[in-house]
Amino acid sequence: xxxxxxALNPSYxxxxxxxxxxxxxxxxxxxxxxxxxxxxxxxxxxxxxxRLATMGIAFFFKRRFAEATSKLLLSIQDDPGFPPAxxxxxxxYVHMGRLDEAREVVKRLRTITxxxxxxxxxxxxxxxxxxxxxxxxxxxxxxxx
Numbered sequence: 001x002x003x004x005x006x007a008l009n010p011s012y013x014x015x016x017x018x019x020x021x022x023x024x025x026x027x028x029x030x031x032x033x034x035x036x037x038x039x040x041x042x043x044x045x046x047x048x049x050x051r052l053a054t055m056g057i058a059f060f061f062k063r064r065f066a067e068a069t070s071k072l073l074l075s076i077q078d079d080p081g082f083p084p085a086x087x088x089x090x091x092x093y094v095h096m097g098r099l100d101e102a103r104e105v106v107k108r109l110r111t112i113t114x115x116x117x118x119x120x121x122x123x124x125x126x127x128x129x130x131x132x133x134x135x136x137x138x139x140x141x142x143x144x145x
Contacts, residue, residue, distance in 0.1 A: 013043035020054050027125035029058035049079030057088050061128050065092045083113050091135025102139035116140055 002022060005015045016039035023032035036055050040048075056071030072089040075082065086109040093102035109116055117136055123129045 011042055013039045013046065016042065017051055017054070020051075020058070024054065024058050024061065025122040025124060027061070027123070027128055029061045032058040047078065049075045049077075049082055049085070051075075052078065053082060053085035053088070056085065056092075060088050060092055061123075061131070063095075063131075065096045068092050069096070081112050083109060083115075086112070087116070087118070087136060088132070090139035091132050094135040094138040095131070099138065102135070103141070106136075106139045 002015050002019045005012055006019065009015070016035045020032045020034075020036035020039065023029070023035060033055055036051050036058070040051055052071045052075035056068045056075055059065075059068035059071060062068075069089065069092045072085050072092065075085045076089065079085070086105055090102045090105040090109065093099070093105060106116055117133070117140070121129050121132065123132065
């Protein structure tokens with residue numbers, strides 16, 4: 001449906017953002033980044049936090065952890081209480097070998113929500129899910145990734 005909406009109105013910034021989220025779930029991080037960048041170009045004054053978090057998550061699944069961390073930290077500056085950004089940041093830090101920072105992020109996350117490990121993940125690719133969950137498990141004090 002979002003593809004149809006964008007075909008009808010290619011200037012629909014929110015549609016590009018939603019498409020970016022869907023592309024992450026479908027394990028298409030390159031397309032996700034491209035679509036979120038289009039959203040940012042079309043509506044630069046809209047809140048940046050969720051869009052930067054989406055880009056950060058896409059970079060995470062591309063295993064470009066430094067770029068993911070950069071986007072996620074900017075996202076958290078804009079929206080400090082957004083659990084998905086904090087979860088992904090913790091997982092990023094683990095995969096970068098920065099365990100102390102990952103555990104600090106988990107502490108911060110626990111002040112926002114008791115649910116550090118989400119019950120349901122929309123990521124279709126089992127490797128993406130495992131990359132994310134293994135990082136969170138280690139950040140919570142489990143075995144190394």
